[in-house]
Amino acid sequence: MFGNLTEKFEQIFKKLRGVGILTEKNIKDAMREVRQALLEADVNYKVARNFVRAVEAKAVGREVLRAIEPGQQVIKIVHDELVSLLGSEVVPLAPLDKSVTIYMICGLQGSGKTTLAGKLALQTKRKNKKPLLVAADIYRPAAVKQLKVLADSIGVEHFYLENKKPPQICREAIKYAQKNFIDLVILDTAGRLHIDDELMLELEQIKADVHPDEILLVADAMTGQDAVNIALEFHNRLQITGVVLSKLDGDARGGAALSIREVTQCPIKLASVGEKLSDLEPFYPDRMASRILGMGDIVSLVEKAQETIDMEQATAMQEKLLKAKFDFEDFLEQMKQLKKMGPLDSLLGMIPGMGKAFKNIKVNEHDMERMVAIIKSMTIKERRNPSIIDGSRKRRIAVGSGNSIQAVNQLLKQFFAMQKMFGNMNKMKFKGFPKGFAPFNL
Ligand SMILES: Nc1nc2c(ncn2[C@@H]2O[C@H](COP(=O)(O)OP(=O)(O)OP(=O)(O)O)[C@@H](O)[C@H]2O)c(=O)[nH]1
Ligand SMILES: [Mg+2]
Structure with a gap:
């Protein structure tokens, strides 16, 4: 999903991360590229323009946090703007708290309306509520049958009246x-290839007749700009209450997702991410922004690090790591810092490229305690220069910390491997870590 856009962002930020100081010029240059990338992803041009302006205004003249690379600060600003563009918060569907709640589903042909109807029915059933799938699409010959098959496959009720027009079918439903003690009525309306007046009049009639609690527009994320224009037209006629982005599992370029909310001012409520009936998710603006940016979860990592780590100290630590001068004294210090930051595994997973490298290594609190005990049984000299730890020293450390010699050996082995790994990273000019964060793992 959003592969190209993500790649572009990565390239732009790579350049920015190399610069020591952010000037108005390099921000402007980067933003020109961001704008271009957005346009190529089929983002509405006004949305792209406003987006870039907002980022620029926030980035230029901002006091640069000493401990964080300026480029990373810009990533954070871009991320926050993306989140706000996508709507900031998860907006839930109307609750099923009345005797009968009504969701009306509309959209162009093939956008995924009937599939969404099935997904919503299944979700409702799983919450032990009773849904009713209503066939309000009588024009496409197989549509009624399709909904019936779907309803039967998940064991929910289906409603249809032969030789009646959709508004009447809906009223009777x-x-x-x-x-019949139905909790949620789901109206699966007809789609057309293009918006036409006849269809709109019919949908308006249904709306006037049954007063739906939700009017959901299904927008095919693969269609980019078109989806945005269509959403706008539906909104003007029907005042939709929410957008469902469908086919987000495909290789959508991102334009629809990024523009729809801004252009229609209507929240994106759900993401349809596959053909299976369970492939339906709430739309999380922040997660979507992180995915589009493709920065792993670097943003939250920076946030987390900002909150808890003493930056100056951590930066010094990172330098040590990369020069492979890291010793057990530093190690103890890192343990303390990391403990403040929460579970190690999730932390490592947030660093781009690191999740995979550390996939098979699990660190638990118990192991950490044991390592700390072993290190604390070392003399200062041994901690500073672990290579002097020979057989008799190992025995002493093992006894002193209440561990086996094997445990001491294992810690030493892992420590040297880690030292070597960071040494290698340095040789490769590894630049993946945010400044101020000293990653390590055992
Ligand atoms: N990959 C993917 N396919 C989807 C998704 N939603 C729907 N589809 C597929 O898109 C096609 C059209 O879906 P429908 O639900 O029949 O679309 P519709 O809007 O009801 O179409 P009409 O009734 O003809 O207007 C089907 O092949 C679905 O399986 C989705 O989120 N991801
Ligand atoms: Mg349909």
């Missing part, structure tokens, strides 16, 4: 629902 509501009556049926009231009598």
